[in-house]
Amino acid sequence: MPQDHFRDAAPYSLLGGSGAGGRGVSRDSFSDMGSMGSNFYDLLRSKCPHLLPDFSGVVAEGGVLSEKIPRGTTILALKYKDGVIMAGDRMATEGYQVSHRHIEKIYRTDDFSAIAISGAAGPSIEMARLFQTEMEHYEKVEGEGLSLEGKANKLAQMIRQNLPAAIQGLVVIPIFAGYDEQNGEGRIFKYDLTGGRYEESEYHATGSGGKDARNTIKKLYRKDMERSEGVRVVLEALLDAAEEDVGTAGPDPVKGIYPSMKTITKERIKDVPEEEIKSIYEALIERRRSG
Known part of the structure; x- marks a missing residue:
């Protein structure tokens, strides 16, 4: 060539x-x-x-991982009528301390897919960026992009390549989601640290507050929700996770920090505006105050 x-x-x-x-x-x-x-x-x-990426320097002698490794916490994805919503809180932690309050956990892969990261922050961010570059490179070489299924499989391979680092504590557990143009629907894929890939039919959440977020979505989820209802359910799940999990941050209106959210549909990937998130959050808080 x-x-x-x-x-x-x-x-x-x-x-x-x-x-x-x-x-x-x-x-x-x-x-x-x-x-x-x-x-x-x-x-x-x-x-x-x-x-x-080389993170061998953060592993102490004897293979013991330093506790001062920033870690991303709670991420989730939810299917709705037109596609998929992906979201994450904005906090990273170092042990029991806050490492970062503005971290971005949702990364655009291409026009119709995105990756949400949890686990060791450095390796997770590097994997998200390398994955994006992989997709760009493939399209340039082959003249066309991978299918959504192919992208999900490629990410599984990258997670498998990270297994030696994961065994030492540098775990990367992402969620991959996108709009499948061939089937005309949103799809969600979850992974384990060995690169095992599993498709979820409705929603998934992972990270330190993932279980609490899933419990909330389980009670509120219904098939073919409108976008506005889906955004509200996602935000409520993150609120509940923040109440139960010390590693998950809820919205902070004083500092103007709100979860990051993206929608992925046939109209491509879009950010959910912060003003919309703020408005829904205020309505949720008011409803809880009034009982």
């Missing part, structure tokens, strides 16, 4: 500049990248292994 085919791929965030930790990559390194096929991870491992 001619080298010119890959010139548009140069801005990949993992190929140089600040994303490469100051170690740039010459174009010659990728002169025969066409022979590597459409797997971007294998390409990096073969040509530029120093660009792959």
